[in-house]
Amino acid sequence: MTEQTLGDMPTEDFRRYGYAVVDQLAEYFEDIEQLPVLSQIEPGSLAASLPASAPEQGEDFADVLNDVDRLILPAVTNWNHPNFHGLFSTSTSSVGVFGEMFAAAFDMKAMLWRTSPASTELEDVTLDWLRQMMGLPDFFEGIIYDTASVSTMHAIAAARERANLGIREKGMSGRDDLPLLRVYCSEHVHSSIDKAVITLGMGTRSLRKIECNERFEMIPERLAEAIEEDIEAGYQPICVIPTIGTTSTTSVDPVDLVADICEKYGLWLHVDAAYAGSAAIVPELQHLFKGWERADSIVTNPHKWLFTPFDLSVLYCRDLNELKAAFSLVPEYLKTSDAAAVKNGMDYGIQLGRRFRALKLWFVIRYFGRKGMIARIREHCRLAQLFASWVKSSDNFELMAPVPFALVCFRANPPGVSDLDALNERILNAINASGKAYLSHTKLNGAFTLRLSVGSIRVEERHIEKVWKLLNDRLVEATDSEIK
Amino acid sequence: MTEQTLGDMPTEDFRRYGYAVVDQLAEYFEDIEQLPVLSQIEPGSLAASLPASAPEQGEDFADVLNDVDRLILPAVTNWNHPNFHGLFSTSTSSVGVFGEMFAAAFDMKAMLWRTSPASTELEDVTLDWLRQMMGLPDFFEGIIYDTASVSTMHAIAAARERANLGIREKGMSGRDDLPLLRVYCSEHVHSSIDKAVITLGMGTRSLRKIECNERFEMIPERLAEAIEEDIEAGYQPICVIPTIGTTSTTSVDPVDLVADICEKYGLWLHVDAAYAGSAAIVPELQHLFKGWERADSIVTNPHKWLFTPFDLSVLYCRDLNELKAAFSLVPEYLKTSDAAAVKNGMDYGIQLGRRFRALKLWFVIRYFGRKGMIARIREHCRLAQLFASWVKSSDNFELMAPVPFALVCFRANPPGVSDLDALNERILNAINASGKAYLSHTKLNGAFTLRLSVGSIRVEERHIEKVWKLLNDRLVEATDSEIK
Numbered sequence: 001m002t003e004q005t006l007g008d009m010p011t012e013d014f015r016r017y018g019y020a021v022v023d024q025l026a027e028y029f030e031d032i033e034q035l036p037v038l039s040q041i042e043p044g045s046l047a048a049s050l051p052a053s054a055p056e057q058g059e060d061f062a063d064v065l066n067d068v069d070r071l072i073l074p075a076v077t078n079w080n081h082p083n084f085h086g087l088f089s090t091s092t093s094s095v096g097v098f099g100e101m102f103a104a105a106f107d108m109k110a111m112l113w114r115t116s117p118a119s120t121e122l123e124d125v126t127l128d129w130l131r132q133m134m135g136l137p138d139f140f141e142g143i144i145y146d147t148a149s150v151s152t153m154h155a156i157a158a159a160r161e162r163a164n165l166g167i168r169e170k171g172m173s174g175r176d177d178l179p180l181l182r183v184y185c186s187e188h189v190h191s192s193i194d195k196a197v198i199t200l201g202m203g204t205r206s207l208r209k210i211e212c213n214e215r216f217e218m219i220p221e222r223l224a225e226a227i228e229e230d231i232e233a234g235y236q237p238i239c240v241i242p243t244i245g246t247t248s249t250t251s252v253d254p255v256d257l258v259a260d261i262c263e264k265y266g267l268w269l270h271v272d273a274a275y276a277g278s279a280a281i282v283p284e285l286q287h288l289f290k291g292w293e294r295a296d297s298i299v300t301n302p303h304k305w306l307f308t309p310f311d312l313s314v315l316y317c318r319d320l321n322e323l324k325a326a327f328s329l330v331p332e333y334l335k336t337s338d339a340a341a342v343k344n345g346m347d348y349g350i351q352l353g354r355r356f357r358a359l360k361l362w363f364v365i366r367y368f369g370r371k372g373m374i375a376r377i378r379e380h381c382r383l384a385q386l387f388a389s390w391v392k393s394s395d396n397f398e399l400m401a402p403v404p405f406a407l408v409c410f411r412a413n414p415p416g417v418s419d420l421d422a423l424n425e426r427i428l429n430a431i432n433a434s435g436k437a438y439l440s441h442t443k444l445n446g447a448f449t450l451r452l453s454v455g456s457i458r459v460e461e462r463h464i465e466k467v468w469k470l471l472n473d474r475l476v477e478a479t480d481s482e483i484k
Numbered sequence: 485m486t487e488q489t490l491g492d493m494p495t496e497d498f499r500r501y502g503y504a505v506v507d508q509l510a511e512y513f514e515d516i517e518q519l520p521v522l523s524q525i526e527p528g529s530l531a532a533s534l535p536a537s538a539p540e541q542g543e544d545f546a547d548v549l550n551d552v553d554r555l556i557l558p559a560v561t562n563w564n565h566p567n568f569h570g571l572f573s574t575s576t577s578s579v580g581v582f583g584e585m586f587a588a589a590f591d592m593k594a595m596l597w598r599t600s601p602a603s604t605e606l607e608d609v610t611l612d613w614l615r616q617m618m619g620l621p622d623f624f625e626g627i628i629y630d631t632a633s634v635s636t637m638h639a640i641a642a643a644r645e646r647a648n649l650g651i652r653e654k655g656m657s658g659r660d661d662l663p664l665l666r667v668y669c670s671e672h673v674h675s676s677i678d679k680a681v682i683t684l685g686m687g688t689r690s691l692r693k694i695e696c697n698e699r700f701e702m703i704p705e706r707l708a709e710a711i712e713e714d715i716e717a718g719y720q721p722i723c724v725i726p727t728i729g730t731t732s733t734t735s736v737d738p739v740d741l742v743a744d745i746c747e748k749y750g751l752w753l754h755v756d757a758a759y760a761g762s763a764a765i766v767p768e769l770q771h772l773f774k775g776w777e778r779a780d781s782i783v784t785n786p787h788k789w790l791f792t793p794f795d796l797s798v799l800y801c802r803d804l805n806e807l808k809a810a811f812s813l814v815p816e817y818l819k820t821s822d823a824a825a826v827k828n829g830m831d832y833g834i835q836l837g838r839r840f841r842a843l844k845l846w847f848v849i850r851y852f853g854r855k856g857m858i859a860r861i862r863e864h865c866r867l868a869q870l871f872a873s874w875v876k877s878s879d880n881f882e883l884m885a886p887v888p889f890a891l892v893c894f895r896a897n898p899p900g901v902s903d904l905d906a907l908n909e910r911i912l913n914a915i916n917a918s919g920k921a922y923l924s925h926t927k928l929n930g931a932f933t934l935r936l937s938v939g940s941i942r943v944e945e946r947h948i949e950k951v952w953k954l955l956n957d958r959l960v961e962a963t964d965s966e967i968k
Contacts, residue, residue, distance in 0.1 A: 006863055008941045009851070011510045014578045021582050022502030026495045026590045039601045041825045046605040054613035058853035061579065064846075068586065070850060072843070075602035079591050087599070087817070092591040094498045095545065098505050100588035102552065104793040104844075105509045107563050107576040113936070117523045118559035121530040146630055147835045171687020172656035174664025174719065181657045184960035191815040195834050198811070199641060201685025203655020219656070235658065248817055303837075309588040311839055331675040333571065333732055333926040333935070337913075342527045344563070350679050351631045353787075355795055359556070360588075362548075367493070369542035379490055442817040451817070457492045 009061070017061050024065065028073075029080070029094060032458070036435025037081045039074065046075040077438075082458040085467065086432075086440035088247075088304050088407070089455030091376070095116050095367045096309040099360025107351035112334060113342035116356065120343055123358040126313060126365060130302070133370055134280035137293050140316040143323065143348045144357050148274035149192035151315040152241070152301040154323060154349050156183060158197050158297070159239035159268030161326040168326065172201055179236040181206050184226060186218035186253055188246040190272065194296060215402055215442070216251035218242055224261050231265075239268040245276025248442040248451075249401035249409050252276075256291030263294075271298040274313070276405050278305035282374050285381070288404055289464045296322075305406075305455055306375065307364045312357045323348045376457065380406040383464050384454045390468055394476055400444050406454040409444060412475050421448035437467050493545070498536075501545050511576060512557075513564070516942070520919025521565045523558065530559040537632065560649070561922075566942035569951065570916075571926035572731075572759050572788050572891070573939030575860070579851045581757045583844025593837035596818065597826035598842065604827055607842040610849060611798060614786070618764035618855055621777050624800040627807070627832045627840050632758035633676035635783040635799040636725070638807060638833050640667060643723035645810040652810065656685055663688050663720040668710060670702035670737055672730040674756060698888055700735035700928070702726055708745050715749075723752040728773060729760025732926040732935075733885035733893050736760075740775030747778075755782040760863035760889050762789035766858050769865070772888055780806075787813070789861065789939055791848045796841045860941065864890040867940050867948050868938045874952055878907030880959055884928050890938040893928060896959050905932035911958045921951050 009017075032347070049071055079090040110119035110229055127142035145151045160167055165178060172178055181202050185193055187209040197207045208230070211222045224245055227237050240262050242253035262269040271292045277300025279285045280292075292298055298316045302308040317323055328347040330339070345354045384406040391397045391410045401409040411424045425441070425448055440451050452467060493501075533555055563574040594603035611626035629635045644651055649662060656662055665686050667676055671693040681691045692714070695706045711721050724746050726737035739755060746753040752879055755776045761784025763769045764776075782800045786792040801807055812831040814823070829838045852860070868890040875881045875894045885893040895908045909925070909932055916922055924935050936951065 006860055006944075008513065009578050011514050014513065015506055015510045016577075017582065018506030019503055021585050022499055022506060025585065026499045026502070028589060029492065029498065030495050038598060041601055043597060043601070043822065044605070047609050050606075050609045052612075053616055054849045055853045056855055058856045059850045061582075061851055064850050072586075072602050072606070075605065076590050077592060077599050077601065079593070079599075080589070083652050087593075090591045090593075092588075094493050094589065095501075096589045098501065098545075099586055100584045101505050101509065101581055102556075104576075104581045104584035105512060105564070105578065106560050107574045107793050108561060109563070109571075109574075109794055110766075113527060114522060115561050115563075117525055117527070117530060117561065118556050121528070121559065122534075122556070125531050125534045128536075132537055147837050149834050149836055153683075153834060160685075167685060167687060168682050169688050171681070171690050172664070172685045173662045173687075173690065175662075176660035176710050178657045178659075181655070191813055191818070192834070192836055194813055195811060197655070198652050198813075199637075201644075201651060201656045203651060203657075204653050206655050206657065233706045247815075310593055310837055327679060329675055329678055329682075331731075333924055334675070335696065338527065350633050350637060350683050352633055352676055353631055353794055363545075366543045366548050367545055369539045371540055372542045376490055411816060440817055460490075479747070 013061070017065065020065055024069070025097065032081050035078050035081060037078055037084050037438040038432055038435055039077045040435055041075050046071060052176065058122045063126050073215055080456065080458065082456045082460065082463045083437035083467065084456060085452045085454065086438040087453065089453045090310070091305050091307050091455045091457050092309045093307040093364060093457050095363045096307065096360045099363045100309060103356040103359050106356060107404055108356050110356060111346040111352050111354065112336060112381055113338065119354070119356040119358060120345060122362055124343070126358045126361045129365060130314065131316065134277065135286055135330060136316060139318060141320045142314045142316045143320065143345070144309040145313045145315060145349060148272070148299050148301050148313045149195060151190055151313045152270065152272060153196040153199060154315060155156065155270040155297040155299065155365060156239055157200055158322045158326045159270070160200065162268060162322060163236060163238045179234055181237050182208055182237045183239045184208050184210055185241040186210050186212050186243060186246070188212060188251060189241065190218050190242060190247045190250050190274070195239060216246065216249045218253040218258065220254055220257040220261060223258060227265055228259065237265060237267055241270045241272055243272040244292065245273060245405055247275070248444065250276060250405045250407045251401065252288050252404055259291045259294035269295045271295045274299050274301045275304050278302065278378055279405055281370065282377050302361055306373065307368060307376070307457060308361050312361060320348065379461065380454045383459065383461060384408050386461070387452060387464050387468065397474070400447065400449045408452045409442070409449050410452070411447065411449050412471070414475060414479055423478055424448045424450055426478045427471065430474045430478070431470050435469055485613040495598065497545070501549065504549055507580065508553065516562060516565050519562050519565060521562055521568050521730060521922040522916055523561045524919055525559050530555060564940065564942065566940045566944065566947045567921035567950065569936045569938065569939060570922040571937065573791050573937045574794070575791050575941050576733060576793045577791040577848060577941050579847045580791065580844045583847045584793060587840040587843050590840060592840050594840060595830040595836050595838065596820055596828045597646045598820055598824065602842040603838070603842060604829060608827070610842045610846045613849060614798065615800065617759060617793045619770055620629045620800060623802060624797045625804045626800045627804065627829070628832060628838070629797045629799060632756070632783050632785050632797045632812055633679060635797045636676055636754065636756060637680040637683060639754040639781040639783065640723055642806045642810045643754070644684065646752060646806060647720060647722045663718055663895055665718050665782055666692055666721045667725065668692050668694055668707055668715050668721065669725040670694050670696050670730070670868055671689055671729065672696060672700050672732050672735060673725065673727060674731045674758070677725060688936055700730060700733045702737040702742065704738055704741040704745060707742060711749055720750055721749060725754045725756055727756040727816065729757060729774065729889055731759070731930065734760060734889045735885065736772050736888055743775045743778035753779045755779040758783050758785045759788050762786065763889055765854065766861050769968045786845055790857065791852060791860070791941060792845050796845060804832065864938045867943065867945060868892050870945070871936060871948050871952065880956070884931065892936040893926065893933050893935050894936070895931065896955070898963055901963060907962055908932045910962045911955065914958045914962070915954050921954055
C-alpha cells in the first residue's frame with residue numbers, strides 16, 4: 001500500500017489509526033481484569049505464528065492492529081492487572097502513555113541542550129519538584145537514566161573516579177600500583193550492583209556483602225569491621241550502598257549510621273531507593289528515609305512506584321560535577337559555543353542520545369498532584385498492612401519479614417506439613433498458572449518465601465481479598481494432595 | 485480534580501484526551517515545516533516559565549495539553565523537520581508512535597520470558613527479519629538495547645570476558661598479573677567507544693586509534709603494525725572495532741581486511757554500523773558491508789535510519805552465549821523453572837528491566853515493507869549525491885570527503901578568502917540561528933567542515949535545494965562582511 005510513495009504515513013491515516021489505537025488501549029484498560037495476569041501461551045508459540053521473513057510490500061496498518069489483538073495480546077503478561085503482585089508491581093498510569101506519544105513523535109535526542117531544550121529544562125524542573133516532594137535538600141541535582149542498574153553503575157563509576165587513582169585515563173589493567181577496590185552493601189542488595197561491579201571491571205570480589213540483622217537490615221558494626229579489615233589488608237574502600245527498600249523484603253538499611261561510617265572513612269555513600277524512594281513523598285513514611293540526605297548519590301525509579309511508565313530512573317547527586325568528571329568527553333561534531341552556559345545531558349553518562357523522559361513524569365505529577373500521589377501510595381501501604389494482618393491472625397500462614405512499605409513476605413505453615421518449601425512452591429505455581437493472580441518468591445534464611453507486592457494503580461481491597469482466598473483454597477488443595 | 489479518588493484516569497477521559505493528543509500530533513506533523521528547526525528559546529526560559537514546585541492538587545489534563553503547545557513546543561528542536569540535517573537526521577516515522585503507545589500501556593519489563601513473552605519472542609522474530617534483510621548469515625542472533633553506546637560497551641565487555649583473565653570475578657584492581665588490554669579502532673571512531681573503555685575500567689589508554697587514509701578509512705597495515713608492537717610490549721590486544729559509516733564522514737573501514745587481522749591474532753571483531761547498518765538492506769549498497777559477516781558482533785541502530793523512534797539499538801552476535809557468560813546472574817527472586825527452555829533478556833546485559841521495543845520495529849517493518857524501506861533509504865542517498873554534485877560543480881564550495889551513504893561533508897572555499905574556518909563557522913551559525921535548517925560540523929585534517937545529513941522521512945528534493953540556496957546566500961553575506 002505504501003511502497004510506491006515516499007514519505008511518512010499521511011496525516012489523515014495517522015489520525016484514523018491513532019484514534020483506533022486509543023480505542024484499543026481504552027478497551028484494554030477497561031477489560032484488564034478479564035485477562036490472565038501471566039500470559040498463558042506456550043514458549044515459542046508467538047514466534048511460530050509469525051511469518052519467517054519481513055513482508056516485501058507494506059501492509060495495511062489495520063491488519064497490524066488486528067494482529068496486536070489476535071497475536072500480541074495473548075502473549076502479554078499483564079503488569080497492569082491489579083492482581084499482578086510479583087516482583088515489584090508496576091504503578092504506571094495512562095497519562096504516562098500520552099507522555100510517551102509526544103516523546104516518540106518529537107524524537108529528540110537530549111544529548112545537547114540545543115538538540116533538545118525542552119527535554120533538558122523539563123528534566124531539571126520535574127526532578128526539582130520531585131526532590132522537594134521527597135524532602136531532599138536543594139543541593140541535590142538529578143539526572144534521568146533508563147534503569148536503576150544504569151544509575152547505580154554511574155554512581156559507582158563516580159566513586160571510582162573520586163578515588164583519584166587515574167582509572168579514567170590509565171585504566172586498571174597493566175598496573176601493579178592499584179589496591180583492590182571495595183564496595184559494600186548488604187547481603188540483600190539488588191543483583192544490579194553485582195552487575196555494575198562486573199561491568200566496571202572491578203569484579204565480583206570487589207563487592208563485599210555485609211551481614212544483616214533478623215529484620216534483613218545491614219548491621220552497621222559489621223560494616224565498620226569489614227572496612228577496617230580491608231584497610232588493614234591494603235584494600236581501598238570506595239563506596240557503600242545501603243538500600244531503602246530491598247528487593248526481597250523492602251527492608252531498610254540504617255542509612256544514618258552508615259553515613260557516619262562513610263564520613264569517617266571518606267567513602268561515597270550511594271543510597272539505593274529504586275523502589276521505595278517514591279514513598280518518601282508520604283509524610284508518615286519520611287522517617288524511613290532518615291540519613292539519606294547525607295548521601296553522595298541516591299537512585300529512585302518513578303517507573304516503579306510513581307505512576308510513570310517504564311523507563312525512568314533518577315540519580316540524584318550532591319555534586320553532579322563528579323559524574324561529569326567521570327564521563328564528560330566532547331568530540332568535535334558535538335562541540336557547541338554554549339557548552340559553558342547550558343547543561344548538556346550527554347556529559348553525565350555513557351549514553352549520548354537520551355529520550356525525552358521528563359515529559360511523562362511531568363504529566364503524571366500534574367495530573368495527580370502531590371496529594372493524589374500521596375493518597376495512592378498510602379492506600380497501597382494500607383492494603384499491604386491489611387493483608388499482613390490477615391496473615392498474622394491465620395493459623396496456616398506466617399509473616400516472614402516486617403512490612404515497612406507495600407510488600408508482604410509470608411508463607412503457608414499449616415500444622416503437620418513437613419516440607420514447607422515444597423508446599424509454598426506448589427501453592428505459588430498453582431496460583432500463577434491459573435492466571436488469576438501473580439506472586440513471586442524469594443528465599444529468606446533459606447526458607448522459600450512468598451512475596452505479595454501491592455502497587456498497581458488499579459488495586460483495590462477486593463483484589464487483596466481475592467488473593468487471600470486463592471491462597472487459602474490452594475493451601476487446602478496442596479495439603480490434601482500432600483496427605484494423599 | 486482527581487485528588488479525592490484513587491485509581492487511574494477514567495477510560496472515558498483516556499479516550500477523549502487520547503484523541504486530543506492524536507490530533508495535536510497530526511497537526512504537529514502537518515505544520516512541521518512552519519516551525520523553526522532549532523528551538524529559538526533562550527537557555528533557561530522554559531524552566532523560568534514553570535512553577536517552582538509541583539501542584540498540590542491534580543490539574544485538568546486539558547491544561548497540561550495546552551501547556552505542551554504553549555510552553556513545550558517552542559522549546560522543541562524539531563528533529564522531524566525535513567531540514568534537520570545535523571548530526572545524523574532522525575528517520576522516525578509516525579507508525580513508530582503507535583508502537584510506543586502500546587509499549588507504554590502494557591508496561592511490561594522484558595527481564596524474563598514469563599514477565600513478557602510478547603516482547604521476548606517478537607524481539608527474536610523482528611531481529612531475524614532485519615538480519616535477513618541486511619544479508620547477514622543465520623548464525624547471527626540479536627538483542628535489543630537502548631543505544632549504540634550501550635550495545636558497544638556490551639560487545640567490548642564480552643571481548644574482555646573471552647580473554648579469559650578472570651576479570652568478571654577477580655576484577656582488574658589489586659592484581660599485578662594483568663597485561664595492559666588493548667582495543668583498536670580508527671581515529672574517526674565514535675566517542676561512545678572512548679566512554680565504553682572508561683566505563684569498563686580499561687581507561688582511555690587501552691584504546692589505540694589507528695591512522696586513516698585520505699578517505700578517512702582505517703589503514704589495515706597500520707592496524708597490524710600496532711598489534712605487533714603491542715604484543716611485543718607485552719600488552720594484550722582483545723578487540724578491533726572497524727566502523728561502517730563513521731560519524732564524521734560516514735567513511736567505511738576495510739572490514740574484510742580487518743577481519744583477516746582479527747582472525748590471525750584471535751581478536752574479537754566488533755563492527756560499528758550504528759548509522760549505516762540500515763543501508764545494508766539496499767542491494768546496491770551491500771558491497772559497502774563486505775566482511776561484516778565475519779564479525780563477532782555488529783551494532784546497528786534502527787532508531788537512526790530505519791524509521792523507528794529512539795531508542796532501539798541492536799547488537800547482533802555470532803554467539804549470544806558469550807554475552808551471557810559476561811553478564812548472566814540470577815538472584816533468587818528471579819529464578820524460574822523454565823530458565824533452560826526460554827530466553828530471558830536480562831541474561832544479556834546490565835539492564836534488568838527492558839522496554840517492549842520490538843513492537844515499534846515490527847510496526848515499521850510491516851507498514852513500509854522491505855521495498856518501502858529500501859525506496860526511502862535509496863532516495864536519501866540520491867538526494868545526498870545530488871547535493872554533492874552541486875558542491876562539486878560550484879566554484880565556491882568543495883567536497884571534503886567521499887559520500888558513500890547520505891551524508892555530505894563540504895565547505896565553502898570562495899576565491900580570495902583567507903580564513904576558511906571562520907567563514908564556514910559563520911555560515912553555519914547564521915543558517916542554524918535562522919531556524920530554516922540545521923547543519924552540524926566536524927573537523928577533517930584540521931579544517932572546519934560542514935555536514936549535511938539527509939535522513940528525514942519527510943525530506944524531498946526541494947528541501948535540499950533550499951539548503952543549497954541558504955548556503956549560497958549566506959556565503960555572499962559572509963564574504964561581503966569579510967571584505968568590509
